[in-house]
Amino acid sequence: MSSDKRFKHLISIDELSKDDILYILKRAEEFEDIAKGKKVSKILDGKILANLFFEPSTRTRMSFETAMKRLGGDVINMTDTEISSVAKGETLADTVKVVSNYVDVIVLRHPLEGAAKFASENSSVPVINAGDGAGQHPTQTLLDLYTIQKESRLDGAKIALMGDLKYSRTVHSLIKALTLFKTKIFLVSPEILRLPEEFIEELEGDFESAELEDVIDQIDVLYVTRIQKERFPDEEEYRKVAGSYIITPQTLENAKDTLIIMHPLPRVNEIDTSVDATRFARYFEQSFYGVPIRMAILSELLL
C-alpha cells in the first residue's frame, strides 16, 4: 500500500474532505463500465476482502463482493456468526486480529455504534465500516452522493430527508456530508423520530423541519428511509409510528418534474411499489451505484 492514501480506514464520513469525496465520485465514474461487466479489470488480482457481517445485509455485502470480484480480487465471508467462533464467545477484537492476518481489507457491519472504530484499532489491514448500529454508514453516503450528483445536482440542491431520522445511520452519515455542498435540507419525520439534537448542534448547514406537502413542490431530492424497527428499545413505540408515512403517486402530484426519490433500501412499505414506474424513482439505480463507489474505495485502500 502506498503511504499517500487519502484514508487508511473508512470509519466515518467526517474523515473525508470535500476534495476526498469528489475524488471518490470521479473514480466511481471511471469504474462504471467495469461495474456493469462491459469491461474487464484485474487491478485487485491477488487481494482478498473479508466480509464480517454481524447484522443482515443484501446490498452492502453483495456489492462489496461484486466490486472486489469484478476487479479481479477474491472475497471470504463471515455472515453467520452461529457457525463461526463468535458462537463460542470469541471477541470482536480477537476475530479482527485473526482475520486481518488472512486478508487485505475487512468490511464490518455490527450492531454496536463504535464497533468499526474499535475494529480498526485491532486490525493490521484497512477496515471499512459497513454500518455500526445507529452510528454511520459512510460507503452508503458516498453512493448516495454519487446518485444525487448523477441523477440531480449536488451543489445547492434542496433535499428532504424523510422518515426515521433518529435511528437511520444512512441519514446520520449523509447529513454531515451534505453540509459540504451548500444544500438546503428539510427534515421530515414523526415527532418521536426527529434528528437527535447532537446532530443538529454539529451541523452548520441550512436545515429546517417541515411537512412533506409544504415542500414537495420545491425539492430536488426526496430521500426516504425505513423506520428501523430493530433499533427501538420498546416495540410499542415502534407500533405508534409504523406505517405513519407512505409515498404514493398522489403524494407526488405537485412535485417538480426533475424530482428524484431515493431510498437506501430495504423498504418495507414507505414507498408504494406503484411509485417504482414513475419518472421520480431512482432507488434501484442508487443500489447499483454501490458497486462503482465500492470499487473506488477498494482501489484507494488497496493499490
Ligand code: CP
Ligand atoms: N442500504 C443497505 O445498507 O442495505 P443492506 O442492509 O441490504 O446492506
